[in-house]
Amino acid sequence: MKLKNILLAGAMSLVAVSAAQACEITARVSVVGNEFPAIQTVGAGAQECSGAEVTTNLTADHQKINVPGMQGNPAEYTSAIIANSSIVALMNEDVIRPLDDLVAQHGGALKSNQLITINGKVMAVAFMANAQHLVYRADVLEQIGVEPPKTYEDMLVAAKMIRDKGIMENPVGGAYAAGWNLAQEFNNMFLGYGGSHFKAGSPEPSVNSEAGVKALEMMKALSAYMNPDFLTHDSNATNAEFRAGNVAIMNMWGSRAATLVTADGVPQEVVDGFAIAGPMTVGGGDTPASTLWWDGWTVAKNVSDAEAESTFIAMMNGIRPELMANDDIRRQAVWLIDGYKPTSAATGVFAAAQMGTIPYPMLPYMGLMHSALGNELSDFMQGKESAEQALQDVEAAYIAAAKEKGFL
């Protein structure tokens, strides 16, 4: 055993050395991004480069610091790892540079669908896809004799059965923390009911609609089967509930679900019963009540060309196809990288893509809408006001913010 470990360590360091040889950079690289496992892998890959310092700042608060950290000249961060929602803020502030030249020079291993092009210019390189989808306990559903839910209505039925049989008190999990998470769950449900956040082609809001009211009512119905503290539960807290065996069905991010039960101390029946399926639909619609996401990296505008080139090379090293040979890394996400073979953990996100899930809107004013939703919906979830009133508040808050930012 010991010998095996030593051999393994030796092999690992050899790999590290060969990787380091492959990746030579000449100037500073500084990366800011979210903290889930796949991004940690990309960050670590970038740090294998030698020749200059590569620092990473991977935190859940990345979107609070990436714009300020890239506005200076020279920018503090030479690269921001972002998703389709957060690239908008960087585009709005004009802090990232087109990558066409760098892709032509160093982008050999990239597939064309990895290139995020805006108005004909490559602005980001995507490395993974993500979506929220069903995560459930197969053993619990078997016990009550139902199939994994395909719709939110089925989910409610299953939740009632689990509670009535006394298996779990609050079997539904959901990242419903007031703020960003709650707004995102509304977005899912709203799109599932066929809603559209804005009047076609304009920044005028249109969430106060029949679809909006139905979405809120479904969320309220689900919350009756959640831990009463649901308004304080973000993805991490929801996962903790699942790991502890308190939750049997939940809508969870693909990027977090894959490694959900690999943490220490998860009871064996949770590990064994853990299963993944595609996103659910709602209200008889065909479009899943979920959104499609890509995660990718950008290069700052306000840095020297040498730093930009080094950043590009280092980030390319973070997403090199050889990484796909490692089973643990392969499992962390639905990679868009060449040579990726899907694992069982990817079924949820693949199903989401095949079912025609709508990508999260990449609109300059979507961030303001998301903030307004996050602030104004919690009153409804607590039963303090009607759905119509809550949606009216959302529109009013959004309009005030959009006027300030010059969109209306």
Next chain:
Amino acid sequence: MKHRTFFWFFLPTGLAMLLFIALPIVSVLVQSVFTPHGAVIETVKNCTPFGCNEETTINQEATRALRESQPLGRFVGLGIYFDRGHLAINEVRALWANSQGLGQFFKGLGNLPFYRAMGFTLTFTFLATPALIALGMVIALAVNSISQRLKGVVIFFSLLPFTVTPLIGSLILFWMIDSRGILGTALQWLADDPGLSLKASTPLTWIMLIVYQVWHAAPFAFVVFYAGLQTLPQDQLESAKIDGASRLQQVRYVVVPHLTPLVTFVALIMLMDNFRVFEPIVGFNAAAHATSLSWIIFNDLGGETRQLSAAAATSVMTIIGVAVLLSPVLVRTWRDFRSKK
């Protein structure tokens, strides 16, 4: 002190105050009356891993030209102060015209972010401040009367809550009061209600935040009062004893009057601090139930699209709020100062 000496003595402090206090306030003021230029929007073709789409984006060239010609943005005067995110003048007026009775008016007011935040902040400030002063006084009197050998240890432990970083302190308590945490479960047992959750109820969340603040800041009041107790005029106390004053009467007529200036001082600092309540709201994840002006600023800056002007306007309103809150105490201090002259 000679005016000349005073000038040179004060110069470094004055410069620092100008640089680090006055200038930032001026910059925030300026920021709050300007907003970004109208965005020049265009429709372009975007391609992502999920296919190509026509989508709206900002035309950077045109926007840059606008920005360069007027780098501060559009001047809107007090527009931001009056919008729905702040004083909500139009909404309040409509509410006043349309609501039947004061109850409905105040309910509607609580639906507007600024007034909702003020509702919590003022309740918090005016309950937590007196409570922590009283608790600090009791601890100080108790510590002052125990044996010399124990004092060091007791003072050390009494100070602990104040030395714990607020965010960490609130996080620890947040986990303890979880419905599965030790305090949360204990409360459920005490109330005989297995569904009881501190985090799901607005009044309980408010109480929890106030109790937390009292726990956290009482040691500050204690230290100040304890220092004050070391300067108690012993002759007055002795004469009070000779006159037959009970322990309570001694405290009421000798100790408390002696400490009054310190009470004013602690009240001043704590009013200011409590009005800017922020860390516990974040630490306790309590934004669904309680918000404050500081939290609104944080939230405006933390979204995917930052609202700098809105945050600046709220900052200015916080400064005004603190000034209003402190004015009675300041006026009183000034009067005391004048009468002593």
